[in-house]
Amino acid sequence: MIRNLWNDLEGTFFPESALDFLPQGKLREVQLQRLKAIVAHAYANVELFRKRMDERGVHPCDIKELDDIRKLPFCVKSDLRDTYPYGLFAVPMSEVVRLHASSGTTGKPIVVGYTAVDMEVWKQVIMRTLYSAGFRRGDVVQNIYGYGLFTGGLGLHGGLEGIGATVIPISGGNTERQIMVMKDFGVTAVCGTPSYFIHLIEVAQKMGLDFKKDLHVKRGVFGAEPWTDQMRQYIQSTTGLEAYDIYGLSEIIGPGVGAECHCRDGLHIFEDYFLVEILNPQTLEPVPDGEEGELVLTTLSKQAMPILRYRTRDITAIEAKPCACGRSIRRIRRISRRSDDMFIIRGVNVFPSQIETALLKTEANLPHYQIVLTRKSGLDQMAVQVEMSGDMVGDRIADIESLQKRFGHSIEQITGLRAEIELVQPGRIARSEGKAKRVLDLRNKEDAK
Amino acid sequence: MKIQQISIFLENRPGKLGELCHTLAQAGVNLSTLSLADTGDFGLLRIITPDTQKAKQAIESAGYAVAITDVVALQVPHRPGGLAQILIPLDSANISIEYMYAFASNKEKEAVMVFRFSDTEKAIPILQRAGFNVCRATDLLGAAQ
Numbered sequence: 001m002i003r004n005l006w007n008d009l010e011g012t013f014f015p016e017s018a019l020d021f022l023p024q025g026k027l028r029e030v031q032l033q034r035l036k037a038i039v040a041h042a043y044a045n046v047e048l049f050r051k052r053m054d055e056r057g058v059h060p061c062d063i064k065e066l067d068d069i070r071k072l073p074f075c076v077k078s079d080l081r082d083t084y085p086y087g088l089f090a091v092p093m094s095e096v097v098r099l100h101a102s103s104g105t106t107g108k109p110i111v112v113g114y115t116a117v118d119m120e121v122w123k124q125v126i127m128r129t130l131y132s133a134g135f136r137r138g139d140v141v142q143n144i145y146g147y148g149l150f151t152g153g154l155g156l157h158g159g160l161e162g163i164g165a166t167v168i169p170i171s172g173g174n175t176e177r178q179i180m181v182m183k184d185f186g187v188t189a190v191c192g193t194p195s196y197f198i199h200l201i202e203v204a205q206k207m208g209l210d211f212k213k214d215l216h217v218k219r220g221v222f223g224a225e226p227w228t229d230q231m232r233q234y235i236q237s238t239t240g241l242e243a244y245d246i247y248g249l250s251e252i253i254g255p256g257v258g259a260e261c262h263c264r265d266g267l268h269i270f271e272d273y274f275l276v277e278i279l280n281p282q283t284l285e286p287v288p289d290g291e292e293g294e295l296v297l298t299t300l301s302k303q304a305m306p307i308l309r310y311r312t313r314d315i316t317a318i319e320a321k322p323c324a325c326g327r328s329i330r331r332i333r334r335i336s337r338r339s340d341d342m343f344i345i346r347g348v349n350v351f352p353s354q355i356e357t358a359l360l361k362t363e364a365n366l367p368h369y370q371i372v373l374t375r376k377s378g379l380d381q382m383a384v385q386v387e388m389s390g391d392m393v394g395d396r397i398a399d400i401e402s403l404q405k406r407f408g409h410s411i412e413q414i415t416g417l418r419a420e421i422e423l424v425q426p427g428r429i430a431r432s433e434g435k436a437k438r439v440l441d442l443r444n445k446e447d448a449k
Numbered sequence: 450m451k452i453q454q455i456s457i458f459l460e461n462r463p464g465k466l467g468e469l470c471h472t473l474a475q476a477g478v479n480l481s482t483l484s485l486a487d488t489g490d491f492g493l494l495r496i497i498t499p500d501t502q503k504a505k506q507a508i509e510s511a512g513y514a515v516a517i518t519d520v521v522a523l524q525v526p527h528r529p530g531g532l533a534q535i536l537i538p539l540d541s542a543n544i545s546i547e548y549m550y551a552f553a554s555n556k557e558k559e560a561v562m563v564f565r566f567s568d569t570e571k572a573i574p575i576l577q578r579a580g581f582n583v584c585r586a587t588d589l590l591g592a593a594q
Contacts, residue, residue, distance in 0.1 A: 388458045388514035389514050390514050393456055395547075395565065400493070401488065422490070423491055425460050425513060
């Protein structure tokens with residue numbers, strides 16, 4: 001019965017992907033069993049979860065069915081920051097075989113850890129991600145995600161080795177070398193952030209390369225930042241490759257939380273490892289399938305760092321209809337926006353509060369400011385408009401230029417990103433109800449080109 | 450001996466100077482002299498006017514970022530080497546000129562220049578001792594500012 005569903009795999013059997021096709025009843029059974037175990041594990045070994053559950057009068061034995069998850073407290077990004085670095089670890093350090101970190105809100109990163117078993121699970125969900133995007137043994141894969149503390153590079157790397165692909169661990173940057181490698185090494189597939197890949201396409205065009213004739217890239221998985229269908233169309237029409245969206249976040253595991261199949265109509269969540277809730281961000285009540293709400297995730301197997309009911313702030317909806325590919329794991333729609341004002345630029349999470357901290361390092365009184373996000377030749381750009389005040393003016397051009405430079409430096413120090421600082425006259429930044437809109441995101445308003 | 454100068458921050462975009470001039474006209478501000486310094490991104494318009502406080506208020510309430518600075522107005526002999534003479538005593542006192550511009554004047558024999566020195570307090574007596582005529586606001590502008 002299940003074997004009929006393997007058509008998209010071109011007649012080859014991949015044991016890992018079999019889990020994508022578990023019968024619904026079996027899947028829920030596995031989820032419940034794992035949920036009970038993970039809640040017990042978190043309660044026994046993580047002070048924060050134990051305290052919050054005690055406050056609510058919830059005990060692990062109160063979890064009798066999947067809906068009982070609603071009895072559990074939430075976890076948010078600041079919990080990870082407040083317990084920096086290891087406060088949410090549920091195993092001794094001797095069991096932790098890998099650490100990663102992502103940007104935090106105040107300059108301190110958020111640290112995540114993995115046991116050997118967590119690493120196996122991570123590898124498996126990435127293998128399932130890659131298989132569903134059509135990656136196979138024999139593919140020569142250029143992994144453009146950043147290697148290092150960021151979960152993207154090494155996360156994809158493990159899964160790529162798992163499926164037996166040839167991995168080129170090139171990491172990000174040095175676009176001309178990327179293009180040379182892509183051509184000379186006979187690359188057939190890529191992984192990376194969509195905005196950087198679009199930049200790479202445009203550099204290749206300037207170098208006089210015809211992607212379709214001179215290169216052999218057939219497919220790519222792209223993620224770590226929100227992207228639009230126009231960007232997908234642009235990538236596909238200029239390069240001839242198939243572009244797949246993938247979803248993940250370091251707090252949960254890194255990449256590998258969800259992925260598109262060949263239908264490319266929403267992202268399948270690997271529900272046997274991650275429990276999905278879609279809640280109204282105001283009332284925190286569940287919304288019906290098909291309706292938009294905040295994605296809340298619970299890790300069902302994480303040993304080193306179990307996370308219960310993590311509020312991702314990503315807004316999406318459960319796709320109610322079963323997918324044509326036959327996978328029983330449910331889909332969420334492409335992430336369209338966030339419920340807070342965090343934005344992602346070139347794969348880096350940035351909060352306006354970080355920009356505020358940076359401006360306050362230079363000026364004692366916070367000037368009015370606005371963050372303007374645009375996309376220039378495929379690459380995300382951040383500009384910060386700062387309204388001048390009498391205190392900031394002075395009478396010398398050099399003083400104002402140095403102020404502009406200092407703003408830029410402290411933003412780069414805190415976020416790791418370069419920002420163009422645009423000094424503007426008072427009142428230039430539009431205010432609604434007296435409050436300035438902190439982020440003006442023009443990226444999705446423009447076409448990919 | 451010092452003269453007050455108003456600096457106004459302007460974005461370097463078409464129409465911005467025009468908007469400001471309109472504001473000044475509406476407020477009845479009479480410009481005794483002005484100079485515009487700019488980079489690719491922004492500009493600073495520096496003006497001198499007989500009623501600094503009134504002008505500052507009018508400009509600020511029209512939504513501009515404004516600063517007041519003390520500058521020095523000097524009579525410069527209207528002949529070759531006139532400016533060079535002034536610079537000699539300042540150089541030896543290690544005072545530098547941040548910027549300077551000409552004051553609109555209707556006298557033919559001498560020019561008036563506006564100077565922003567690195568140390569205004571120190572520069573004035575040095576210039577006076579060297580025999581230069583440091584202009585008073587009342588003489589120059591017909592008002593005490």
